[in-house]
Amino acid sequence: MDGLTGSAVTLRVLKGTPASGTQEVEYAVPMVTGMVVLDAIHYVQHNLDTDLACRWNCKAAKCTFPLVKDLVTDVSRNYEVNREIPPFTHAPDDTGPWRIQQVDIDRLYEYRRCIECFLCQDVCHVLRSHNYADRFYGPRFFVRVAGLEMHPKDVLDRTDQTREEGGLGYCNITKCCTEVCPEHIHITDNAIIPLKERVADRRWDPVRFIGRELLRRPASPAAEATPALPDPAKPPRNRGDWDEAALTNVDITELVKQQIRTRTRPWEK
Amino acid sequence: MLPTTVVAVLAAFTGYAIWTAFFAGGVNQSGPYLSPFYSPLLWASGPISPALWVLWSPLLFRATCYYYRKAYYRSFFWDPPACTLSELRHREYRGEAKFPLFLNNLHRYFLYAVVVVTGFLWYDVFLAFFQPSGGHVQLGVGTGIMLANVLLLSGYTFGCHSLRHLVGGGLDCYSNSGAGMARHRAWSWVSILNGRHAMWAWVSMFSVVITDIYIHLLHAGVFTDPHVVF
Numbered sequence: 084m085d086g087l088t089g090s091a092v093t094l095r096v097l098k099g100t101p102a103s104g105t106q107e108v109e110y111a112v113p114m115v116t117g118m119v120v121l122d123a124i125h126y127v128q129h130n131l132d133t134d135l136a137c138r139w140n141c142k143a144a145k146c147t148f149p150l151v152k153d154l155v156t157d158v159s160r161n162y163e164v165n166r167e168i169p170p171f172t173h174a175p176d177d178t179g180p181w182r183i184q185q186v187d188i189d190r191l192y193e194y195r196r197c198i199e200c201f202l203c204q205d206v207c208h209v210l211r212s213h214n215y216a217d218r219f220y221g222p223r224f225f226v227r228v229a230g231l232e233m234h235p236k237d238v239l240d241r242t243d244q245t246r247e248e249g250g251l252g253y254c255n256i257t258k259c260c261t262e263v264c265p266e267h268i269h270i271t272d273n274a275i276i277p278l279k280e281r282v283a284d285r286r287w288d289p290v291r292f293i294g295r296e297l298l299r300r301p302a303s304p305a306a307e308a309t310p311a312l313p314d315p316a317k318p319p320r321n322r323g324d325w326d327e328a329a330l331t332n333v334d335i336t337e338l339v340k341q342q343i344r345t346r347t348r349p350w351e352k
Numbered sequence: 353m354l355p356t357t358v359v360a361v362l363a364a365f366t367g368y369a370i371w372t373a374f375f376a377g378g379v380n381q382s383g384p385y386l387s388p389f390y391s392p393l394l395w396a397s398g399p400i401s402p403a404l405w406v407l408w409s410p411l412l413f414r415a416t417c418y419y420y421r422k423a424y425y426r427s428f429f430w431d432p433p434a435c436t437l438s439e440l441r442h443r444e445y446r447g448e449a450k451f452p453l454f455l456n457n458l459h460r461y462f463l464y465a466v467v468v469v470t471g472f473l474w475y476d477v478f479l480a481f482f483q484p485s486g487g488h489v490q491l492g493v494g495t496g497i498m499l500a501n502v503l504l505l506s507g508y509t510f511g512c513h514s515l516r517h518l519v520g521g522g523l524d525c526y527s528n529s530g531a532g533m534a535r536h537r538a539w540s541w542v543s544i545l546n547g548r549h550a551m552w553a554w555v556s557m558f559s560v561v562i563t564d565i566y567i568h569l570l571h572a573g574v575f576t577d578p579h580v581v582f
Contacts, residue, residue, distance in 0.1 A: 208431065257431070272546065272547075276513045283457045
């Protein structure tokens with residue numbers, strides 16, 4: 084092994100399951116230059132105890148979700164929340180291929196860096212101290228929603244869902260999620276606060292509310308009978324430019340539900 | 353230690369603001385220098401302190417600021433006091449989802465007011481430099497302090513999260529929107545300031561107090577402002 088230092092370190096690993104009980108087991112692991120704890124765990128797993136269970140997405144730390152076995156914790160709630168969020172949805176008649184300007188997707192790269200280590204979920208006091216998993220998505224999923232909401236080709240509006248079902252208001256922006264993120268995603272500044280501002284646009288801005296009401300065109304009976312679908316020759320500029328009636332007519336919600344029902348996720352195989 | 357320090361500093365600032373606005377003996381003004389607590393000077397005389405007409409906007413702007421919210425949720429409410437500590441209170445947690453803390457969503461309106469106030473502060477600096485001797489320029493310690501103060505306040509105000517959203521962050525597609533690229537540039541500039549929003553928040557708060565104290569000392573005749581006139 085390259086970089087061997089000639090010395091060894093004793094690793095004490097908590098092994099077991101909640102049903103069988105847990106106990107500390109010691110392993111002697113040769114020290115290698117640049118080694119971190121996760122490397123030592125992998126050494127044990129590959130050479131000394133192939134039965135050792137270990138879930139990892141990064142080299143950040145361990146998390147304190149409910150224990151499954153050894154170093155594996157139960158993070159399934161996160162996958163349930165993930166399923167509640169409507170995925171990327173383009174306009175029905177705008178199926179691509181698309182040419183998207185770099186300036187329009189620069190922001191999205193940061194959200195894509197997430198490796199789903201769930202440290203942010205673990206450290207968030209709304210989930211950790213208050214056990215609001217039933218009413219609060221958590222930082223990782225606000226990052227996902229932000230990435231979808233800001234996508235130039237996504238036509239769904241998840242603002243109300245994020246506020247109501249996602250419990251965005253419970254976040255009091257104490258930034259612990261940002262502090263622990265191993266990918267240095269500015270979760271609070273670049274995902275949660277922009278979402279809060281979008282909610283403020285919708286619910287807390289009387290100027291915008293009055294503007295929306297004044298600019299709302301009265302729907303004629305004819306228009307209601309045959310709502311105009313977006314004209315492919317004149318692509319809308321922003322989500323707000325879509326005729327909401329047309330989107331309702333094609334029942335995007337049902338399309339999304341169908342996508343959610345039919346898609347397969349790696350952890351569901 | 354940090355929560356205690358934040359509590360002490362924010363409480364001291366609030367106490368100082370109340371003192372200088374209501375109990376410091378009228379308008380804090382000396383020669384060409386006007387205290388930022390009194391600018392713009394509306395109704396210089398009357399039963400109500402002229403600071404009251406102005407002070408509400410920067411105070412509420414700071415009280416609803418995303419950075420200060422983090423600071424006081426951690427320090428005053430201990431919600432939580434630190435990331436690795438459990439919360440000390442065990443009542444029903446409502447965050448910003450319910451009254452009264454959902455009122456923090458009104459931050460953008462105080463932003464609008466503070467942008468106007470900041471414009472007046474720049475005008476005060478202009479007057480401090482050019483007013484006193486008609487056609488001449490005064491350079492003094494006071495003008496330097498006022499200029500530094502308004503620069504720091506501008507750094508804080510124009511790095512606001514709400515402003516960042518309003519100028520461009522709320523757009524999904526810049527390249528295909530009216531004035532989209534200009535808004536993207538504005539968003540980028542605000543984002544640069546926003547990256548150090550906490551720093552701007554603290555230093556601008558101290559600079560306001562230092563400026564006010566300096567003008568108080570001039571007003572009280574403790575010393576005269578060292579300056580040169582060109």
